[in-house]
Amino acid sequence: MTQLALVIDLNVCVGCHACVTSCKEWNTSGEAGPMTDKMPYGKDPTGTFFNRVQTFEVGTYPNVETVHFPKSCLHCEEPPCVPVCPTGASYKRKEDGIVLVDYDKCIGCKYCSWACPYGARELDEKQRVMKKCTLCVDRIYDESLPETERKPACVMSCPTSARLFGDVHDPDSEVSLAIRNLNGYQLMPEWGTNPSNHYLPRRKTEIRIHKDELKRVDNPLSKEQRKTHKAPGTGPSLDDMTTW
Amino acid sequence: MHPAFSVVFLTTLIGAAQGLFLALFTGQIFTTFKLMPEQNDPNFYIIGSALSLLLLGAGLFASFFHLGHPERAWRSIAKWRTSWLSREVIALPAMMAGVTAYGAAHYFDLTYPLFETPGGTGIDATLILGFITTALTYTLFVCTGMIYACIKFLQEWHSPLTVINFTLLGTASGFTLATVLSAWLDTELANFYATWAITFTVLAFLFRLASVVRNQKITPKSDLRSAIGVRHPKVVQITQGFLGGSFNTREYFHGTTEIVVRNVKYIAFILVFLIPIILLVVSLQTTGVIIPLIAILVQYMGLIAERWFFFADANHPQNLYYQNMA
Numbered sequence: 001m002t003q004l005a006l007v008i009d010l011n012v013c014v015g016c017h018a019c020v021t022s023c024k025e026w027n028t029s030g031e032a033g034p035m036t037d038k039m040p041y042g043k044d045p046t047g048t049f050f051n052r053v054q055t056f057e058v059g060t061y062p063n064v065e066t067v068h069f070p071k072s073c074l075h076c077e078e079p080p081c082v083p084v085c086p087t088g089a090s091y092k093r094k095e096d097g098i099v100l101v102d103y104d105k106c107i108g109c110k111y112c113s114w115a116c117p118y119g120a121r122e123l124d125e126k127q128r129v130m131k132k133c134t135l136c137v138d139r140i141y142d143e144s145l146p147e148t149e150r151k152p153a154c155v156m157s158c159p160t161s162a163r164l165f166g167d168v169h170d171p172d173s174e175v176s177l178a179i180r181n182l183n184g185y186q187l188m189p190e191w192g193t194n195p196s197n198h199y200l201p202r203r204k205t206e207i208r209i210h211k212d213e214l215k216r217v218d219n220p221l222s223k224e225q226r227k228t229h230k231a232p233g234t235g236p237s238l239d240d241m242t243t244w
Numbered sequence: 245m246h247p248a249f250s251v252v253f254l255t256t257l258i259g260a261a262q263g264l265f266l267a268l269f270t271g272q273i274f275t276t277f278k279l280m281p282e283q284n285d286p287n288f289y290i291i292g293s294a295l296s297l298l299l300l301g302a303g304l305f306a307s308f309f310h311l312g313h314p315e316r317a318w319r320s321i322a323k324w325r326t327s328w329l330s331r332e333v334i335a336l337p338a339m340m341a342g343v344t345a346y347g348a349a350h351y352f353d354l355t356y357p358l359f360e361t362p363g364g365t366g367i368d369a370t371l372i373l374g375f376i377t378t379a380l381t382y383t384l385f386v387c388t389g390m391i392y393a394c395i396k397f398l399q400e401w402h403s404p405l406t407v408i409n410f411t412l413l414g415t416a417s418g419f420t421l422a423t424v425l426s427a428w429l430d431t432e433l434a435n436f437y438a439t440w441a442i443t444f445t446v447l448a449f450l451f452r453l454a455s456v457v458r459n460q461k462i463t464p465k466s467d468l469r470s471a472i473g474v475r476h477p478k479v480v481q482i483t484q485g486f487l488g489g490s491f492n493t494r495e496y497f498h499g500t501t502e503i504v505v506r507n508v509k510y511i512a513f514i515l516v517f518l519i520p521i522i523l524l525v526v527s528l529q530t531t532g533v534i535i536p537l538i539a540i541l542v543q544y545m546g547l548i549a550e551r552w553f554f555f556a557d558a559n560h561p562q563n564l565y566y567q568n569m570a
C-alpha cells in the first residue's frame with residue numbers, strides 16, 4: 001500500500017518560507033478556490049495557509065541552536081481527525097494515504113481541527129470550510145506536467161532541498177532511505193497518530209582527533225637523525241618495530 | 245480552547261431540557277407506582293413537555309451558529325458509526341420527537357391501561373413513550389459528553405467525568421425548572437422536585453469539583469520536545485511563522501487572562517451550586533413561584549459560566565506551536 005508523505009530535513013532548512021509562499025500560490029489558484037486572506041496589508045492580517053515555517057531556539061546562550069521547523073498536515077496513518085468528522089468530508093484515501101477534505105461536504109463544524117494535535121487544519125474564514133495540506137493532489141498526478149514536476153509545490157520550491165516527497169511504505173524509496181539512514185522521526189509519537197511525514201534531525205559534522213594524532217610519537221624519520229647505524233635514535237621508529 | 249457561545253448555549257439549553265423531561269417522567273413514575281400521593285394534572289406534563297421541546301429547539305437553533313455551512317447540516321448524520329458528533333445530531337431530533345410524542349400522549353389523554361404489571365399497575369401509552377424518551381434522553385447526554393470526552397489529547401476533557409458532569413448538571417437544572425413549573429401550576433409537586441433538585445445539584449457539585457481537582461493535577465503529555473522532536477530541556481519558540489492571527493491562534497486560546505478564567509470558575513460554582521441550593525431549601529419552607537424562579541435563573545446563568553470555563557480550561561497541544569511572534 002502506498003503512503004505518500006513528506007520528509008523534512010531540519011538540518012538543511014534555512015527557514016526561508018519559500019515553501020510557504022509557493023504552497024499558497026499553487027493552492028490559492030486551484031480549482032478548489034482561493035485560500036482567503038483578510039486584511040493582508042492591514043494592521044492585523046490573517047489568512048489560511050496549509051504550511052507554516054516556525055523557528056525555535058534550543059539551549060541557552062552561548063550554546064544555542066536555531067531550528068527552523070516547517071509544519072503542515074502530516075497525513076497520519078491513524079488520523080484522529082477523520083473518524084470524528086460527522087459528514088465524512090474528511091477522509092483518508094486508500095490508494096495513496098493522503099488525508100483530504102471534501103469542501104463540498106464540509107459543514108465547517110471545526111470538530112476535526114479539535115481532533116488534530118498538531119494544529120494542521122485551518123478553517124477558511126470566507127469559504128467556511130476546513131482546509132489543510134493536500135500534498136498537492138492536483139499536481140502530483142497531473143500528466144500534463146513533466147514527470148520531474150509531479151511533486152508538491154513546496155518540494156519544488158525549496159532552495160536547499162530540505163523537503164523530500166515519496167512513498168514511505170516503499171522501503172527503497174528516497175524518503176524511506178532518508179528516514180532509515182538519517183534517523184527520521186515522527187512528531188508527538190505519544191498520541192499514536194503515526195504521522196506519515198517524518199523529520200530528519202539536525203546533524204553535527206564532527207571530526208574526532210586524538211591527542212597522539214596531533215604529535216606523532218612514532219616518527220619514522222627518527223632513524224635519519226642517527227649518526228651511525230648502531231646509535232640510539234631520539235625515539236622509536238617504525239624500523240624498530242617491524243622487519244620488512 | 246476558545247469558548248464558542250453557540251456551543252455553550254446548545255449544551256446548557258438541551259441539558260436543562262433533558263433534565264426537565266427526566267423530572268416530568270420521574271414525577272409520573274412516582275405517581276403511577278403510588279410512591280407518592282396521586283396528582284393528575286395533565287397540564288403539568290403537557291406544558292412541561294412543551295417547555296422541554298422549546299429548550300431543545302432553542303439549543304438546536306444555537307448550534308447552527310457554530311457551523312460554517314448550516315444549510316449542509318443534514319450531511320452530519322452520515323458518519324454515526326465513528327463520530328459522536330454525528331450521533332448527537334441524530335439523538336437530538338430523536339429526543340425532540342420523543343418528548344413531542346410524550347406530551348401529545350398526555351394531551352390526547354392516552355391514559356387507558358394497555359396492560360397491567362403483576363402488581364396491578366396499569367401501563368398506558370404515556371408510560372411507554374416516557375420510557376422510550378428516557379432512553380433517548382440518556383443517549384443524548386452520552387453523545388454530547390462523548391463529543392468532548394473522546395478527544396484524548398484534550399486531557400482536561402478526556403475523562404468519564406465529562407459525561408457524568410454533562411448529565412448531572414443538565415439533570416439538576418431540569419429538576420430546578422420542574423420545581424418552578426409545579427410551583428407555578430400549583431401541582432403540589434414543588435417540594436418533591438425541589439428535594440430532587442437539591443440532591444442532583446449537590447451530586448453535580450461533587451462530580452464537578454472532582455473534575456476541577458483532576459484537571460489541576462494534569463501533566464501535559466506533549467511538550468515542545470515531542471512537538472518538534474528535539475531532545476533538549478530548553479526549547480523556546482522564536483516565531484510561529486507569521487504576524488497577526490490565524491485560525492490556530494483564535495480557536496484554541498480562550499483569549500483572556502488566567503485570572504478571568506479562575507474568577508469565572510468561582511462565579512460558576514457560586515451560581516450553579518451554592519445560591520440555587522440555598523434558594524431551593526428556602527422554597528421547601530415557602531410556597532410561591534418566585535424563589536424557585538430565581539433559583540433556576542441564577543443556576544442557568546451559572547451554567548453558562550460553567551460551560552465557558554469548561555472550554556477555557558481545556559488546553560490543546562497545538563498551542564505549543566503558537567506561542568510567539570517575532
Ligand code: SF4
Pocket residue numbers: 072073074075076079080081082099115116117118119120121132193195
Ligand atoms: S496532521 Fe492532523 S490533520 Fe493531518 S492527518 Fe494528522 S491529525 Fe489529521
Ligand code: SF4
Pocket residue numbers: 084085086087088089090101105106107108109110111112113129130
Ligand atoms: S469541519 Fe468539515 S471536515 Fe471538519 S469535522 Fe466538520 S464537517 Fe468534517
